[in-house]
Amino acid sequence: MKTLVVVAHPQIENSATEAFLKTAASFDENVTWHQLATPFDIKREQSLLSAADRIIFQFPMYWYSAPAILKEWLDKVWDNYLVNNHLVTGRELGIVVTVGHAASSFQPGASQQYTIAELLRPYEALAHNLGLQYLPAFPIYQFDQQSDEQRQLLFICYQQYLAIPKLCHFKDEVKWFADRLEKKIANENDPVQRAKIEQLLLLLNDQQDELDDLYMSVKWLREKEDY
C-alpha cells in the first residue's frame, strides 16, 4: 500500500511536531512525504495523487481549518481534469491535524464548541463527492505538552495510521508489528539483541495464534446458539 502525506505548514522549519512526524514516516519506504510549496506543478501533483492508495492531508489547525496553502493546492490541483479522469477515485483520505487545545475542549459546551469531526466536514464532503473512502481523522492534541511515553505511543500510532491497510483491525496491527520485528531481526548484527527480538516475535505470534483460536471458539459457540 502506497501512502502520500500531503503536508501543509507555512512554517514547517519551526515545527517540532512536523519534524517528529517526518521521522516517524521515514521508517516506511511505502510512505511519500510531500511538503506543499508554491508554485505547484499541477501534472506532477496529480500523478503523485493518482499513484497513492492512501492520501493524508496533514496540517496544523489555523482558524478551524487547514492553512491557506492546502486550499490553494485543492483549488488548483483538484481540477476538472482530476475529476473527469477519476484520478483519486477509490483512494482513501485521512486527515492528520495538530491542534493547540486539549481534546476535551472540542465538544458542545466546551471552549471550542465543535468536534474535530464537525470542523473537518468540508474534507469529508470532498471525499464523498469524489468517491474517496474517508478515514477517521487522526488529531494530535497539544504535542508540546506530551510526555515521552505519550510521544512514543504517538510515534507508533501515527506510523500505523499511514501504513495499516485496514485501520482499527487488531489483527492488522499485530501483523504490522510482526513485519517490523522481522525487519529488525534481519538488520540486527548483535546476536544477543537478535535473540531477544526473535523471542518477542515468537511471543507475539503465539499470542495471535491463541487469539485466533479464541475467535474460532466464539464463532463456533455463536453458530451453535443459532440452532
Next chain:
Amino acid sequence: MKTLVVVAHPQIENSATEAFLKTAASFDENVTWHQLATPFDIKREQSLLSAADRIIFQFPMYWYSAPAILKEWLDKVWDNYLVNNHLVTGRELGIVVTVGHAASSFQPGASQQYTIAELLRPYEALAHNLGLQYLPAFPIYQFDQQSDEQRQLLFICYQQYLAIPKLCHFKDEVKWFADRLEKKIANENDPVQRAKIEQLLLLLNDQQDELDDLYMSVKWLREKEDY
C-alpha cells in the same frame, strides 16, 4: 449600521453573480464593498474590520469551502493583534455563499450529503471563538438558472441581509422598505410618480399600524388567558 462585505473570488471579473450583488450593495452608503487582493495591507484590513458592525464573508463555494484567498486573509489579518485587541468582538458575522448545486442537494442522502450550515462550521467556530454573533448564512443557489422574478427577490433579500439590524424581524423589514420609499420620494422629480410612491408608503404604514394593533390584541388575549 456599517457593513463590510469581504468578497473572495479569484475570477471576479467573470462572475455575473458578483456583478449583480455589487450593484445591489451599491445602493446603500453604509455598505463597504471590499474585494480581497494580495498582498494584504494588514493594518488597513484590520481597521476596516474594526469599523464595521456587520462583517460579511462572500464567496463562491470551491470544494465545500471558500477560495484559498479568504483563508490566506484570515491566516494573516486575523492575527494575535486582532485577537488581543478585540478588534472584531461584538460584531456580527454573515456568510453569503454562491453554489452551483440546488438547495435540495445539500442534505443527508442527497448528492452533496451535508447541509450548508454543516459545511460552514469552521466560520461558525471562528465567530464563537472571537465573540462575533454568527448570522444565519445566506446561500445563493444556481444563480445562472434563476428567473427574473427570482433575481428581483434575491436583489431585495441580499440588500436586507447586508442592512437590516435585526434579521428575520418582519417589523424591521417593513421599516427598511419605508426608509427606501421615503428616499425615493425625496429624489423623484416627476410629481405623478412621486404621488404613486407616496400612496405605496401610506399603504405600507397603514398595514404596519394594523399589524401593530393585531399584535397588541393577541398580547392582551394571551395575558388574559394566563389568569
